[in-house]
Amino acid sequence: MLAIPNLQVVSHTYPCGDGGLASLFLRQPCEVAEPGTALFFEGDAASHIFRLTKGNVRICRFLPDGRRFIVGFLRAGDLIGLSFRSRYLFSAEAIDHVGFKRMNKRTFEAELQLAPEHRSQVLSHLRDEITASQDHMLLLSQKNAEERVSTFLLHRLDTSDDTDRHLISLPMIRSDIADYLGMTIETVSRTLTKLVSKGILLPAERHQFRVISRTALARHANEYEDDYADEQRRYLQ
Amino acid sequence: MLAIPNLQVVSHTYPCGDGGLASLFLRQPCEVAEPGTALFFEGDAASHIFRLTKGNVRICRFLPDGRRFIVGFLRAGDLIGLSFRSRYLFSAEAIDHVGFKRMNKRTFEAELQLAPEHRSQVLSHLRDEITASQDHMLLLSQKNAEERVSTFLLHRLDTSDDTDRHLISLPMIRSDIADYLGMTIETVSRTLTKLVSKGILLPAERHQFRVISRTALARHANEYEDDYADEQRRYLQ
């Protein structure tokens, strides 16, 4: 049930996407994953490369005692699996109704042989992943609760493909955000409340916030503001 | 002064090394860096790939307000620069007397064209870097002080190429360890003292500890113990 055909237009504006690798997946059949189900588990033999066509996925890792860390969130257009060797390093779980395509790793390799220009895109993707990891390690090791949440919101805002450029959508639940930012759900909640009371955010729909001042949010995030951010800022006062 | 020729035998036993890429650097001249000096700075145009032949290097990133995060430590045999695009993502600073070779990125690219079998080694290296980053994010987001320090020590022990397999060498100073583990120097110091008083470690030389029980250290680290670790354990009671 709810095997929704892939109607969503994948408009991708940020470099977390797939470069030109998307074309490799054109012939693959669409599949779906229900909310809460896993596309694969940490430790499984890594047999496929995935490309999301719809919905949101969380990437999870666990400690032996059950503590969870969320490596990141993925959405339509994103690829999973380029960084694996023989086994998946983490689990991938559907947050909402997810559509995806997948390709056997050997097939993928064979396609790369046929179209070697794609190799540089794989490299590019891996480098982006490393860059993102380092940014996140900096956040986890040095930033306080307010800076963490602000950084997260700012990033969601800047990578959103919503036409409303002041809207932040958070399809994941609080415990996902908490395990992503290395804090508890209570602290996440309290911090969001604080940002609202400071006049930086406005609660919109459940799982959405409206940004009153991107500048103020960025100031709270304590991030370097680069050229890309400057470009974004034009749209927001 | 102290332009020590590269006499050190690079015996590398752990997959954090360079695969077969070392051969590309054979013809490059040896260079040296004095303790505290930088091989390059975050933000500089990324012109070279580096290979360390001697000594220890710390990889640093900074927040706008000066807070520092140490991405990792490198030593003889390790490569720096494969994950960069146009600019260096981080600074690389010599901890002690460092020997290295370097190669222009374009030259490196050209060499890869000539010997395409090395491409998979570059991929391999990037995948290792991603794996290490994820392990470290898990540590930073979920582990407490004792677990962090134990994990760090365990990793130093398992990747040491010292003939004494119970010896942990920490060439970096406490503030380096602190900024790597996301804690303060005081907490690092206190935690080390605690591990000593628990009978897990024995202070040896300054910057060295002797491991009484690897098993106890691993238990405190709360890590999954994999096959590689099992193999190590044979050497330690």
Place this chain on the structure above:
DNA sequence: CGAGGCGTTGAATCCCATCAAGAAATGTGG
């Protein structure tokens, strides 16, 4: 409508950071 998951808020607690002082090691110059 009732149950359960999710989110918020309050109060108490705790782990780690901060502040401070002194010990130990390193480096420097005479």
Place this chain on the structure above:
DNA sequence: CCACATTTCTTGATGGGATTCAACGCCTCG
């Protein structure tokens, strides 16, 4: 080689930010 300055490391006292424990409101869905 020694006196002195500096850096590094350790230890103690205190405080604060985040966690933990707990209660309650809201929303969704069967």
